[in-house]
Amino acid sequence: MKPLTTVQCDCLIAFVFFLALLALGVIFPSLWLMDTLTALFASGLLAMSLHLLVGYTGLVSFGHAAYFAAGGYVFGMVLQANGFVEAAGAWSVPLAILAAFAATGLFALIVGLICARLSEVYFAFLTLAFQMLFVSLIQGLVEFTGGDQGLVGGIPRPVFLGIDLTESWDRYAFCAFLFTAGVLAIRLVTQSSFGYTLRMVRDNERRTAFLGVNTYRVKVVSFTIAGSVASLGGVILAIFTSAAYPEWASWSNSGEAIFMIMLGGLNSFLGPLAGALAMRAINDVTLLYTTHTDLAKGVVILFVVLILKRGILDYAIDLVRNRRAQADNERAKALHRRDGERVDTREDADAAA
Amino acid sequence: MTHKNHTLTRRNFVAAAGAVGFMSLACPSILRAQGATIKVGMPTILSGRVAILGETASVGARMIIDAVNAEGGIDGRQIELVIRDTKGKPDEAARITRELINNDKCELILDAEASGGSFAVHEVMRDTGLYCIHSISEASALTADPANHVHWIFRSGRQGIHDAIAGGLYASGLAKNGVKRWAVCSPDYSYGRDTTAEFREFLSVFAPDVQFVGETWPKAFQPDYTENITNLLNIAPEGLYTCLWGGDLVAFFDQASLYGLFDQFQTVAVNMGDAPVLEAIKNLPAGIHSGNRYHKDVPDTQANEIWNTAFRKSGKLPTNWGWQAYTGAHFVVEALKATKGDTNRDKLADATRGRKIVSPHGVDGTVTMREGDNTLIGYAVGYGKTLSTDPHLTDFQPTPWDVILQHEAEWKERKKYL
Amino acid sequence: MLNFDALSTCLGATSCLVTQVTTGLIIGMLLFLVASGVTLIFGVLKVVNFAHGAFYMIGAYTAYTTYAVVGNYYLAVVAGALSAAVIGVLFESLMIRRVYKENLLMQLLVCYAFVLICDDLVKMIWGAEYLAMGIPAEFRVPPIRFAGGVVPPFYIFLVATSLLVAVLCLLLITYSRFGKIVRAAAANATMVSVLGIRVPLYFAGLFGLGCALAGMAGALAAPRAVADAGHGLVDPD
Structure with missing residues (x-):
């Protein structure tokens, strides 16, 4: 049998991952688990898409929540638009998702074109400024967005392909699908040659430019992809809450996404997801005992930063890798040293960087 | 290369799956039995x-x-x-x-x-x-x-809308005594905007000759109101309406008192009459008009x-x-x-x-x-005046419910809610 | 919202001009105190203290309690500055010192954690409800009318104090032995430590000074604002 290509392999894993999520829903048919996971899908996609910028492109965007919120708002506004559901019928939800994806992509493209020329701190603050602009836009256009009260009145979600998003199981499964698709998209980007160009830009932009790469374009494309994938997170949350709120685009939401990445691990692909999970777990476990969740969060973050000195997943991977390196060492000693066998994985190279 | 990469991904995946497992263990609430309560x-x-x-x-x-x-x-x-x-x-x-x-x-x-x-x-x-x-x-x-x-x-x-009718009616009483030029200073979000609009609507119903000469809209949880205060000083109205509330109202009053704002015009602050606000404002100006919110003497x-x-x-x-x-x-x-x-x-x-x-x-x-x-x-609605000492609210004028209900019905008709 | 008509009318009238200028000064001076603390720390230690707002909050709360107990506003301001300084030194030597060499995001994370912890501790000690200190009795006087404009005496005091502190800080950094050592250490910490000076001690001191400025600003502003937990992180707007 021919060995699978990377792309096929990733797709297969994604498929298995999706099945596992479905199985989880079947094995534990608790509404709480499904709701928690759905909320996690949303914040996970926000963090994972931001990771494409922070971890792979070296762009620290402080305004990523704007694209997340834009996804939710476009999705909701399209479906609430007069006559849309009647006209599109069973296709309204997929069309609305497509619209959210495309519109947010365009929005991110425009912001990216303006911001990508700037370096580090200026980039961070300009993206933040665009986010704040977006928030005031939402709050200003009361007729369309409901202002600070949010997009209320319920988002109509007609049945399509036999999927009824008002049913909790269907909703969970569909959100799991969207989530998996988003994560797979990011995975494919990071594993493509374009993904390696991103890492080069991150590690040494000037040198990359000398190699003839248009780094500006690379950054803009990366920014656009990250923005559109984040919009899927917003769509998930809009499906979940049947509404959209300006708080989704708040600066604290962007900040939280950055903290999730740092907490989970900057150097692992799934780090942000681990971070999102950890944040949620800290929150929920603390709530069993006391309402002081912030205190618990703060202490855990301090532990991670000051003691582990890297994200949780990075730490775990380093631990395993060290152990394996030790085992390798011993084997090598036993067999005498053979040359040229040690293969550094790309992830290794990433971690080293 | 491909193969190695593949295992790593799987490892990441296993880690994530493990974390999900941990979470369901860490939250015994899923397993918590439902009692008879x-x-x-x-x-x-x-x-x-x-x-x-x-x-x-x-x-x-x-x-x-x-x-x-x-x-x-x-x-x-x-x-x-x-x-x-x-x-x-x-x-x-x-x-x-x-x-x-x-x-x-x-x-x-x-x-x-x-x-x-x-x-x-x-x-x-x-x-x-x-x-x-x-x-x-x-x-x-x-x-x-x-x-x-x-x-x-x-x-x-x-x-x-009930408070707005009561407020409009009460303020029209002030208008009869010469308070014709009004300004508003309310929080810039839907509660503030809507409540203020409703008050304006009813003050105009009860006293058609009043004028609204200016407005200023502080943001939610704004730490500094000097800009709004100086704005009001420039407008120099005869009456001020505000539906700021809680800590924002306390901060606004403390800062505005520095400018002697409340000596210059009549103020209707619908949310002033709550005990924590009244007792938090250390130098409460007397004679502010407020709704009753909750008050021990009303009824x-x-x-x-x-x-x-x-x-x-x-x-x-x-x-x-x-x-x-x-x-x-x-x-x-x-x-x-x-x-x-x-x-x-x-x-x-x-x-x-x-x-x-x-x-x-x-x-x-x-x-x-x-x-x-x-x-x-049927709950107590009305307006009174603040006192700087206990009981903090005096001269309370309740608004009769038949009046409120009648105007509410007219309002619903105007809004096409019926 | 821009209102050019109002602007031109205002520019034409002295009364309006006086009021607006003093208003700008008072907001500006308090911001200046906070900002100069951040700059002082960033300039020398090259670390952005994202948790600066927490020290402002600590200053305000300490001032509130001191004022409630002692009844003296000036003492309350001093107490506010001191408490912020002490906690600042602790924060530097226990946490920030370990991430000087790390990247910006790690520093941000430490500050964020500190802010979260501070917010919750404040909530535990003072409760989550807002607290109002009230204008001190000595400043409860009618505003001064000047060229038709209105200026509250309390604000004159605030501006003057802020200015005085700013000048003192400048003198301290420029002429004092402490200032000279700190500036030298900023340029080349290793060389200074070779000269037998305990650089970490000076860095902690400088960090404390920066935090004291924030605490003082919080304490100074306490009478005109309500104190509430949860505003520790520097607001981006």
């Missing part, structure tokens, strides 16, 4: 600048539920109030409410969210179809707008006096939120008594609709859940 979920704000809202609302709701439990509960079943902090964010309110229903197995919801969050809770309750009483939100549209009408959802607190009855004393035993000062949540819990308890503990939403709704209950906060000793739009009427 009737669980009432209460999403409210317990942190941030508005924490006092949730804290006093909790006291109010607990007062009545503890009393019922002490008497043996509903048909021997105790009522458990599950209170959760939503941090005042609508999306958090939606999530917490779902969690209260799905995870904590609450069978009905006593919503104690401010206006923004109450709409979020409203959507969740519409979606999940459980019985719900909004106790805090004063946004008129929540129950008056037919688009929001859901027959199993009620409101047990003030409706903005001036023995029952209200007793309620006031009982509330203060909690260590908190009684607030408008306190009596509203109390009233909400009261309706919940009465409805449960009527259905003998059955939490079926339609049965509870039938037991609530049109019900009149004995209440220390009603003008005639009762309040009624009006049929038709599921909102509360």
Whole structure:
């Protein structure tokens, strides 16, 4: 049998991952688990898409929540638009998702074109400024967005392909699908040659430019992809809450996404997801005992930063890798040293960087 | 290369799956058995600048539920109030409410969210179809707008339009004494915008000759009001209307007093009359016109006096939120008594609709859940003047309910709500 | 919202001009105190103290309690500055010192954690409800009318104090032995430590000074604002 290509392999894993999520829903048919996971899908996609910028492109965007919120708002506004559901019928939800994806992509493209020329701190603050602009836009256009009260009145979600998003199981499964698709998209980007160009830009932009790469374009494309994938997170949350709120685009939401990445691990692909999970777990476990969740969060973050000195997943991977390196060492000693066998994985190279 | 890469991904995946497993273990609440108690979920704000809202609302709701439990509960079943902090964010309110229903197995919801969050809770309750009483939100549209009408959802607190009619009527009295040029200074979000617009509408109805000469809109939780204050100094109106509230109102008053603002014109501050605000402002100017919110002398009855004393035993000062949540819990308890503990939403709704209950906060000793739009009427509404010492509010002028109801009906017609 | 008509009318009238200028000064001076603390720390230690707002909050709360107990506003301001300084030194030597060499995001994370912890501790000690200190009795006087404009005496005091502190800080950094050592250490810490000076001690001191400025600003502003937990992180707007 021919060995699978990377792309096929990733797709297969994604498929298995999706099945596992479905199985989880079947094995534990608790509404709480499904709701928690759905909320996690949303914040996970926000963090994972931001990771494409922070971890792979070296762009620290402080305004990523704007694209997340834009996804939710476009999705909701399209479906609430007069006559849309009647006209599109069973296709309204997929069309609305497509619209959210495309519109947010365009929005991110425009912001990216303006911001990508700037370096580090200026980039961070300009993206933040665009986010704040977006928030005031939402709050200003009361007729369309409901202002600070949010997009209320319920988002109509007609049945399509036999999927009824008002049913909790269907909703969970569909959100799991969207989530998996988003994560797979990011995975494919990071594993493509374009993904390696991103890492080069991150590690040494000037040198990359000398190699003839248009780094500006690379950054803009990366920014656009990250923005559109984040919009899927917003769509998930809009499906979940049947509404959209300006708080989704708040600066604290962007900040939280950055903290999730740092907490989970900057150097692992799934780090942000681990971070999102950890944040949620800290929150929920603390709530069993006391309402002081912030205190618990703060202490855990301090532990991670000051003691582990890297994200949780990075730490775990380093631990395993060290152990394996030790085992390798011993084997090598036993067999005498053979040359040229040690293969550094790309992830290794990433971690080293 | 490809192969290596593949294993790594799998390892990442396994780690994530393990973490999911850990989470389900770490949250024993999934496994928590459902008892024989009737669980009432209460999403409210317990942190941030508005924490006092949730804290006093909790006291109010607990007062009545503890009393019922002490008497043996509903048909021997105790009522458990599950209170959760939503941090005042609508999306958090939606999530917490779902969690209260799905995870904590609450069978009905006593919503104690401010206006923004109450709409979020409203959507969740519409979606999940459980019985719900909004106790805090004063946004008129929540129950008056037919688009929001859901027959199993009620409101047990003030409706903005009632206060607006009372305020307009009271301010028109000032206008007769020469206060013709008005300015407004209200918070820049929907509560502030809507409440102010309603006040303006009714002041113009009752005193057509008044003029609105300026407006200034501070942001939510703004730390500095100097800009708004100097703006008002420039406008130099004869009357000022503000619906700032809580900590924002305290900060605004402290800063405005420095400029001697309140010596220069009449001020109507609808939310001034709550005990924590009145007692937090250290140098309260006398003669500010305020709505009653909750006041121990309004209505001036023995029952209200007793309620006031009982509330203060909690260590908190009684607030408008306190009596509203109390009233909400009261309706919940009465409805449960009527259905003998059955939490079926339609049965509870039938037991609530049109019900009149004995209440220390009603003008005639009762309040009624009006049929038709599921909102509360008959509670004490009116305006008075502040005093710098106890009892802090004097010259109280109650607004008769027949006047309120008549103008409310006209307003609904104008809004095409009927 | 821009209102050019109002602007031109205002520019034409002295009364309006006086009021607006003093208003700008008072907001500006308090911001200046906070900002100069951040700059002082960033300039020398090359670390952005994202948790600066927490020290403002600590200053305000300490001032509130001191004022409630002692009844003296000036003492309350001093107490506010001191408490912020002490906690600042602790924060530097226990946490920030370990991430000087790390990247910006790690520093941000430490500050964020500190803010979260501070917010919750404040909530535990003072409760989550807002607290109002009230204008001190000595400043409860009618505003001064000057060229038709209105200026509250309390604000004159605030501006003057802020200016005085700013000048003192400048002198301290420029002329004092402490200032000279700190500046030298900023340029080349190793060389300074070779000269037998305990650089970490000076860095902690400088960090404390920066925090004291924030605490003082919080304490100074306490009478005109309500104190509430949860505003620790520097607001981006």
